[in-house]
Each structure stands twice: as C-alpha cells, then as structure tokens.
Amino acid sequence: MKGHRYLYRRGEQLVFRRGVPERARGAFGGRREVQTSLGTGSLAEARHLLFRELAKFENLLSAATGVRSPTEVLERTHEPSVQEIEEGVREWLAERVGRLAQEADTVDDEQRAGALTRDYEALARSAAGGARIGGENVMMTDWIVETLTERFRWRIAAGNPLHRRLTKLVSRGQIEAAQRFQQEVNGDPVRVLDETFSPERYRLDEERQRERHSQTPISILALFDGYAREREPAPATVKAWRRQLSAFVAFSGHDDATKVTPEDVIAWKDHLLHKAGKCGTGLSAKTVGETYLSALKTTFRWAVENRRLATNPASTARVRGAKRVHQRERGLNNDEARTILAATLTPPPPRLSPERALARRWVPWLCAYTGARVNEITQLRGKDVVEVDGVWTIHITPEAGRIKTSMARTVALHPHLIDQGFLDVAAANPSYLFFNPGRQRGGSEGNPHSKKVGEYLAHWVREIGVADPNVQPNHGWRHRFKTVSRNVRMDPEVRDRIQGHAPRTEGEGYGDVSPAAMRREIELLPRYEVTAEFEAQR
Incomplete structure (x- = not known):
C-alpha cells in the first residue's frame, strides 16, 4: 500500500x-x-x-x-512511572499528528475532506466514551496501548491502575488528534484542547530526555556496532567507517557520544580539511563529506532513531568544497582501450599465477563488452557462465560476492568473447576464475580477494602506459561502455539493465529484459579489433 x-x-x-x-x-x-x-x-x-x-x-x-x-528481551521490560507513560503517549501523538498533517495536505476534494472529518469526529466520540467507561475501551485504543507497551518495553498488568491511566491518556490523545486533523483540513490555527499535550509539556520532555542521556556515557563505536548489526552494510563499509569513527574518537579524546557537540564535529571537519592526510595537506572536501562526516552523521542519526541519543550533533555539518574540475572525459579513449586490450594478448610473466594470468587476459575484455563494475567481473565463477534460452550469458550474483546494488542480473555475452574462446575457459573451472581462495593469503569480507585482483589490474594498466591520472584504469571501461552504447543507439533501458544501473522511472523497474533482447542490443557494439602486434608496435 x-x-x-x-x-x-x-x-x-x-x-x-x-x-x-x-x-x-x-x-x-x-x-x-x-x-x-x-x-x-x-x-x-x-x-x-x-x-x-x-x-x-x-x-x-x-x-x-x-x-x-x-x-533478555523479557528482562528488559519494566514498570513505567506515570511521567514515563505521559512522555510515551506524547511521543506517539506527535508522530500521529505528523501523519494526519500529511493526510490533510493530500485532501483536495471537499467531499472526501468532509467524509474524513466525520470519521475522525466519530473516532473522537468513541474514544471519549471509552475514556469515561475506563476498562471498556474501543478496539483502536487497545491496539495503541498494546503497541506502546511493546515499543517502550513496559510491563503493565491489565488490572494495574497504570494500565487504566495509559488507556485514558491514549483516548484523550485520540480526541486531540481528531481535533488537530479538523484544524489542518480547515486551515485553522492549531489550538491544544488538552493541557497534557501542550507545547510546554513537550519542552519539558525534551529537557528530561537530554538530562537522562547526558548522565550516561554512550560509546560512539558501540553505537556504530548497533547500526551495523541492524542495517548490515557492506563489509568494506563497516571496515572503513569503523576506522573513520575511531579517528574521530582519537581527535576528541573520548568515546562518549553524549559529550559530542556540533562544535566538536566542525573542529574535526576543519582538521580533516587542513591538517589530516599525507604530509598534513588535508583531505579533499568530497572525502571529508562523503566518507568521514557521513559515517558520523549516519551513526548518530541511527542512535536518535533508536532513542539512544536525544539529538544528532553532526546533523548540520556540511562541507562546501569547490566543484571538482574534470580535465577530460571519464571513460577510456580509443587509444587507451586498444592499448589495454592489445596488452591482454601478450604472454604473461612466467611467475604470474594462472588465475592472475586469466584476469589479465579476460577481465578487461569482459568489462569492455558488459560495462560491469570490475569487482563484479573479478569474482565471476565458471558456473556463472550459462546458456539461457539459447543465449550465452554471465550471471552476476551476490552469491559470488558483494554487489553494490545487491541485485543479481544476467548479461548476454558479446559474440566476440565467444569467438575468442571464453566459454572454454569458463567450462574448465566451475569455481572462481580469477583467483584461488584456497591458495591466496589474506583477504577478508572487508577486503575480498576479488578486490585485490581489481587492484592488481589497475596497477598493471598503469604499467603498460595508460597513465593519465584523470581516468580510472578499471572504472573507465564502465564510462566508455555508456559512451559507445549511445553511439550505436542502444536501447537506454536495456543499456542500464546490462550495467546494473537503477531504473530511471518506476515503470522501467517492472518486468525483466530477456537474454535474447539483451543479446540483440549487445551485438550493436562494434568489435575491438586489436592484436598483440599492435602492442609491440607501440
């Protein structure tokens, strides 16, 4: 819905x-x-x-x-105080009033507005009747009471006077909510009917909450652990963000989130921009904003959402760096593409492992004809090369390793890859083609073997002469694929599916692109006609 x-x-x-x-x-x-x-x-x-x-x-x-x-869940329940019950009901009402305001904003038909108003008036009368009767509450009131009890882990028996007090407060909150909805629909000024839900009571709630939080130290790194358990970000993200949060803890001199102020965050931002990094030259605005500050903001935002902190001290921190200047196009140009592909046809060094030799030979070609992310290709397995409805494809799947979008996709192979013998290479080894997990040393979820292969290829590309720092040696294929596909008028929707880009519209997200339709578009790409002799001539 x-x-x-x-x-x-x-x-x-x-x-x-x-x-x-x-x-x-x-x-x-x-x-x-x-x-x-x-x-x-x-x-x-x-x-x-x-x-x-x-x-x-x-x-x-x-x-x-x-x-x-x-x-532990059971043991963590507790019998609340009257003040705690009132704070909880006020928090619920604030959320409900927010939803009612959104609903009122969408009502542009007088007949519908009238019907909704009558519904809320009836609800208010019913709630008022339930509040007077006491234990015999309307069904909706019971639902809200049960939800609040579970949400705040309260332990209140049905016959307990606290339960009756909670029920009456919820009923009064429903009456207040109905009145607020009528005010929103009619465009009237907000008037509080019940003093229990006045702005002054909310202000006192915030003060008490800040005071409670300030008295109990809360570890920043422990908050991040909670966020990571719930959201399950990529292992590489966990590794990087933990390092960045540890840097903030070292800079602050403590690991207590309750002591962090907006001024502390700004001071850290200035330190990163002007003193951190190699030789004390500072980090780029993009790195500070999108990695360091992002880690801090996200962790504190999660803490606020989960009632661990009252406020997010990093919420207003921004980095207003100069817009990055691009000295050239981001995709590999024709000469760079031919240089790399020709080099793949030259004999590898004698001491190079068979897997690295295969990576040099095939990964650039696969990136050139699929526009895939390099680590999606370096973690490819032989069993991921499959024939579907008469079309040879590669299956890019999270089962083989982390994928940025977490979505599997099937991509048709360009005929030139088949003509070069890639199917035979895949058939010879159903496991990982470009690294051997059993033989490689190191590697972890945060730094997998497939990533190491990509790093090796990037270094190799620089060695063979594609040295322009303004183009990425692996990711440049992804940009080039988009350029070439536009030149041959490839269907934009199919092009995005091939590369694993998000649909541009909700409609494009429906259905699938069949292997046959994908092959039809892939075959529009011209062949890269290069030989090892080209490399020798350079």
Missing part, C-alpha cells in the same frame, strides 16, 4: 508482509517471508494492527540475530 511499508492488499484483506533475513530464518520456522492477514480491509484499522505485527517481528528478529536473547 502506498505510504505504508510492509502493508499489502490481497483481495479484500490487508496483509502484513516482510522478508526474513537468511541468518534469522530458523527462528521463523525456516520461512523466507512472513505473511499475516490483518483480518480487515480497512486501512484505518490495518495501520494499528500493522504496528503490532511489526513490533512482534522486530522482537523475534532481534532475539534471533543475537542482539538480545528472548530472556
């Missing part, structure tokens, strides 16, 4: 649907996906049921992935 993640319509019913990570499937009975009917076709009812199902899913997922065991 638009605007509601994990909510789908199946016939007349709405369904909670969410994929289960592979490492947690044992806790979900081996299921790859959870699908639970919410038992209603009403979006208003389903919203609240969705929160309940999502909370259950998250609790089970956290326990299954080792973040917390089921026992």
